[in-house]
Amino acid sequence: MEKVSQSLAENQKYLQDQFKNSMDFMMRELTLSGTAGALFALDGLVSKQTITLSILNPLMGAPVMPGDGPMKMKFIEQNVLGSVEQKRETQMEQILLLLMSGFAVLLLDGCGDALAFGVQGFDSRGPEEPQNEVMQRGAKDGFTESYQSNMAMIRRRMKTTSLKFEKAQVGGKSHTPLAICYLEGVASSQVIRKVKSRLKKCSLQTALGAGYLVSFLERGGIFTGVGMSERPDVVCGKIEEGRVAILVEGTPSVLLVPFLFVENFQTLDDYLTRPFYGTFIRWLKYLAFFLSAFLPGLYVAITTHHPELLPESLLLKIAEAEAQTPFPVMAETLLLYFLYEVLREAGLRAPRSLSATVSIVGGLVVGDTAVSAGLVSAPSLLVVALTAIAGYAVPRLYEPLALLRLAFLLAGNFLGVWGVMLGLVLLLLNLCGSESFGVPLLTPVAPYSGRLVFRDVFTRAGWQRLAQKDAVVQDMPGSRELGQ
Amino acid sequence: MAKRKISAAQFFISMFVSRVVVTIALNGRYTGGENMLESIVSYVLAMGLGFLIALPIWGLQKRRPQWDVARAAVEDMGALGKPVPLLYFLYFVVVNGTSLALFQLFLMDTINPAFSAALVTTALVGAALYGALRGIETVARCAACVFVLLLLGCGLVFGIVAWRFSAENLEPLFYNGFHQTYEGVLLFIARTSVFADMAMLLPMVKGRKGLGFACWAGGTALFVGLLLFLVAGCLGRYAYTQNFPVYALAAITQVRSMQRLDAVFTGVWMMGLVVKLAFDMYGCRLCLAALKSSPDDSRGGAWAAALLILAVALCTALLPPVRAVLLDTRLLCICTVAAGFLLPLLVLVSGLFRKKTKAPEDGA
Numbered sequence: 001m002e003k004v005s006q007s008l009a010e011n012q013k014y015l016q017d018q019f020k021n022s023m024d025f026m027m028r029e030l031t032l033s034g035t036a037g038a039l040f041a042l043d044g045l046v047s048k049q050t051i052t053l054s055i056l057n058p059l060m061g062a063p064v065m066p067g068d069g070p071m072k073m074k075f076i077e078q079n080v081l082g083s084v085e086q087k088r089e090t091q092m093e094q095i096l097l098l099l100m101s102g103f104a105v106l107l108l109d110g111c112g113d114a115l116a117f118g119v120q121g122f123d124s125r126g127p128e129e130p131q132n133e134v135m136q137r138g139a140k141d142g143f144t145e146s147y148q149s150n151m152a153m154i155r156r157r158m159k160t161t162s163l164k165f166e167k168a169q170v171g172g173k174s175h176t177p178l179a180i181c182y183l184e185g186v187a188s189s190q191v192i193r194k195v196k197s198r199l200k201k202c203s204l205q206t207a208l209g210a211g212y213l214v215s216f217l218e219r220g221g222i223f224t225g226v227g228m229s230e231r232p233d234v235v236c237g238k239i240e241e242g243r244v245a246i247l248v249e250g251t252p253s254v255l256l257v258p259f260l261f262v263e264n265f266q267t268l269d270d271y272l273t274r275p276f277y278g279t280f281i282r283w284l285k286y287l288a289f290f291l292s293a294f295l296p297g298l299y300v301a302i303t304t305h306h307p308e309l310l311p312e313s314l315l316l317k318i319a320e321a322e323a324q325t326p327f328p329v330m331a332e333t334l335l336l337y338f339l340y341e342v343l344r345e346a347g348l349r350a351p352r353s354l355s356a357t358v359s360i361v362g363g364l365v366v367g368d369t370a371v372s373a374g375l376v377s378a379p380s381l382l383v384v385a386l387t388a389i390a391g392y393a394v395p396r397l398y399e400p401l402a403l404l405r406l407a408f409l410l411a412g413n414f415l416g417v418w419g420v421m422l423g424l425v426l427l428l429l430n431l432c433g434s435e436s437f438g439v440p441l442l443t444p445v446a447p448y449s450g451r452l453v454f455r456d457v458f459t460r461a462g463w464q465r466l467a468q469k470d471a472v473v474q475d476m477p478g479s480r481e482l483g484q
Numbered sequence: 485m486a487k488r489k490i491s492a493a494q495f496f497i498s499m500f501v502s503r504v505v506v507t508i509a510l511n512g513r514y515t516g517g518e519n520m521l522e523s524i525v526s527y528v529l530a531m532g533l534g535f536l537i538a539l540p541i542w543g544l545q546k547r548r549p550q551w552d553v554a555r556a557a558v559e560d561m562g563a564l565g566k567p568v569p570l571l572y573f574l575y576f577v578v579v580n581g582t583s584l585a586l587f588q589l590f591l592m593d594t595i596n597p598a599f600s601a602a603l604v605t606t607a608l609v610g611a612a613l614y615g616a617l618r619g620i621e622t623v624a625r626c627a628a629c630v631f632v633l634l635l636l637g638c639g640l641v642f643g644i645v646a647w648r649f650s651a652e653n654l655e656p657l658f659y660n661g662f663h664q665t666y667e668g669v670l671l672f673i674a675r676t677s678v679f680a681d682m683a684m685l686l687p688m689v690k691g692r693k694g695l696g697f698a699c700w701a702g703g704t705a706l707f708v709g710l711l712l713f714l715v716a717g718c719l720g721r722y723a724y725t726q727n728f729p730v731y732a733l734a735a736i737t738q739v740r741s742m743q744r745l746d747a748v749f750t751g752v753w754m755m756g757l758v759v760k761l762a763f764d765m766y767g768c769r770l771c772l773a774a775l776k777s778s779p780d781d782s783r784g785g786a787w788a789a790a791l792l793i794l795a796v797a798l799c800t801a802l803l804p805p806v807r808a809v810l811l812d813t814r815l816l817c818i819c820t821v822a823a824g825f826l827l828p829l830l831v832l833v834s835g836l837f838r839k840k841t842k843a844p845e846d847g848a
Contacts, residue, residue: 305598306747416597418604421751422611425758428629429615433622446625447494478621 002092006069008036008109011092015040018096028056033065035072036109045102047121054083055104055117069110076106077115085118097175127153130230130252132395137272142230143254147179147247150254153232154181154247158239162186165247168199170213174206181235181245188242188474191437195244195257210251217246217257218436222400222427225436227259234268242472258436258473260443262457264396265289270460278460288393291386292401296333297408297420299383303329305416321377330413332376336384337409339366341402344388438480439473447478490624492691496700498627498763499678503704504634505756506675507711508730508749509586518724519655519664520716524709526668531701533673537821538697540828541683545693547835553683553828554774560835566775568827572684573771575823576764577789579677581796582810584608587757588801590728595750602798608757609794615762616769616786620688623762630755637752642710644737645718653720667813674816677764679824684767765789 005011012027019025024043031037041051062080065072077086085103089095095105095114102120127149130142143150151165165179178199182192195217202216210228218225227243229235230252235245238256246255265285270278302309303318310318325332343362347355370376391401404427411419434441444452452471455461473479510523541553548556554572557565584605591601615623658665678700686693715729718736723729734749765786772785799806809815 417747428626432625433618
């Protein structure tokens with residue numbers, strides 16, 4: 001690692017070489033009481049106004065400084081400049097990193113130290129309501145791309161010294177900073193240790209989003225053991241239950257570990273409404289999950305292999321509709337499902353001005369023309385539409401559901417209801433065998449805890465009961481020894 | 485790596501699921517008579533005998549709580565004990581192969597689906613193998629979920645068919661002597677792999693195992709009693725003419741919106757079978773580990789067991805001579821008593837004998 005040279009010319013040359021062909025590199029040469037100096041920064045990352053007001057003006061207006069380079073540097077540090085974020089550096093590599101993080105760096109001739117000042121001034125988005133986690137009654141602010149602002153949002157809601165933010169970094173080239181956030185004395189020390197060790201082993205060169213880190217934090221499986229939230233209130237609630245949050249610079253989503261399967265069905269609105277309504281909504285979401293995962297598979301299985309399961313009148317209606325289409329039920333459902341996924345993807349990726357057109361054309365073509373042309377039957381269309389809508393009731397599970405649906409569809413076609421049942425057992429086995437940082441993914445359902453299940457899974461208890469006893473994540477049944 | 489343990493509740497719930505799976509496949513041909521009510525008496529007697537059969541296993545558990553019977557045999561008896569894990573492995577293969585064969589026979593003879601029954605059987609073994617490879621905790625947790633689904637499924641079927649119950653269908657007990665009761669006891673013991681499961685898996689169970697066993701025996705007796713009572717009361721003599729009377733009971737079930745619930749019955753059977761097979765395949769892992777004197781359970785054991793179980797199931801279902809041998813109640817009963825009583829007793833006695841012969845040497 002290269003050290004800062006005593007010679008200003010050498011340091012200048014080094015930095016100029018490093019930022020060769022970079023038009024954002026700025027250097028301002030100055031003379032301070034007869035000693036040559038230079039201030040470096042990267043345009044766009046710093047606030048020029050702050051540099052002028054808090055660095056250049058005080059330096060220019062400073063009295064005559066005594067001694068050589070090092071003495072002058074010490075004088076400047078102690079008597080001239082009073083930046084809040086100010087540090088000395090001797091390593092060139094660190095200086096480069098600071099420059100790229102929005103610091104200004106002052107170097108003096110004859111001095112082997114550099115003085116860096118935090119003068120960040122890049123544009124950033126203000127807190128807005130998260131688009132992917134819409135709440136009816138919750139707060140309307142969401143995380144932004146700056147992890148420091150995100151830290152402040154959490155701190156503002158949890159005014160306790162137990163709340164810790166430990167700094168870490170990922171990405172060999174991007175040097176993306178992140179903060180590991182937890183409540184000391186509540187979060188399991190073993191989980192914190194595991195988080196740090198897994199992040200350390202992260203072999204990414206560039207981490208452009210929190211999602212990049214997920215695969216380094218989890219151990220695979222159909223359902224993830226790492227949660228994500230764009231809402232500071234949700235993250236605070238999770239931290240209070242012993243979870244560890246990871247705030248990554250440049251991404252408005254915060255990672256949460258350990259993350260249990262039942263949490264996919266929990267939203268902040270559940271806790272802001274009356275318990276009976278919260279419980280009702282919870283059960284609606286469970287139903288929606290099963291509907292979304294199993295309905296196409298069961299529809300294909302029953303219509304193809306077990307029509308005796310259906311009431312006669314319904315069976316006749318389906319048979320009548322199917323008789324007018326050229327494809328078997330399986331091909332029809334599969335076709336509709338793929339069409340739906342294509343439409344969804346197109347709606348997501350198309351420019352905003354075109355997305356309405358895509359929806360209308362898609363809805364008309366698929367919904368009306370395909371049925372009236374006799375290409376697909378109305379019952380199949382209804383099943384796929386129901387499945388899609390149900391999937392949006394549990395948006396966190398959309399990705400696994402998209403694939404599970406397809407798997408159950410194939411199983412139902414080849415092995416009937418039994419194929420779907422076998423798929424269900426396999427799914428259960430996968431869920432039962434998965435863990436998130438030593439906590440079983442399906443807890444408190446399997447392993448079972450009656451107290452916890454009727455607290456916040458099958459029923460959403462009232463706040464008087466919820467407030468009585470904490471449900472710290474590492475105390476869930478079946479968790480490996482995750483004590484303090 | 486530290487081995488994980490499961491709770492006594494999880495273990496005996498899994499055993500309950502296994503028991504239900506076996507009971508579903510019950511028919512008059514094997515119970516030795518036409519009166520289903522007598523089978524209830526047989527089951528209660530079989531459970532009473534079960535307590536006696538399990539005694540050596542409890543004795544061995546008390547002496548060597550950390551070892552299963554196969555490992556205790558290898559450790560205590562040396563080379564002479566090596567056949568014990570092998571015998572348990574073979575027992576698991578045969579018992580599960582026959583359970584699977586009964587399911588395939590059911591598919592082939594009663595359901596006759598448009599697709600190959602062997603394909604379903606293979607998929608079932610694949611699912612069980614996946615569970616066995618994930619470990620005993622995974623299977624035990626899954627068994628608890630299947631248990632709930634099973635209770636819901638059975639509750640639905642029982643609740644709906646109960647109105648068809650007619651006391652006129654019930655026949656007096658022991659009208660034709662005690663032969664059927666005796667045959668029933670043999671059958672219920674023969675088709676109970678819980679003793680072998682206990683012999684191999686009890687060291688991985690924590691909690692009140694004795695209470696768990698008593699609850700298991702009582703719970704299964706209640707379930708089997710209720711099931712057979714409904715079969716007898718709803719189907720009467722018609723049950724005897726059916727290869728799978730419990731299925732026949734499910735097939736006559738009608739709800740307003742669902743015409744028949746036999747698919748639910750078959751699904752429940754399949755899910756239970758996966759749990760039973762997975763548990764016993766995990767037992768096979770332990771058997772091979774004991775044979776190799778390896779501290780870790782052998783994944784190869786589960787693979788070998790899966791392939792052999794599939795082969796036995798297909799042979800039993802497709803080849804009548806093999807079926808005649810492997811589904812023979814007396815032969816299976818001898819195997820079960822050997823696995824549940826004789827082998828543990830042998831290992832227990834040899835362990836005690838070894839301790840006695842070693843004691844003077846230690847003293848000297």
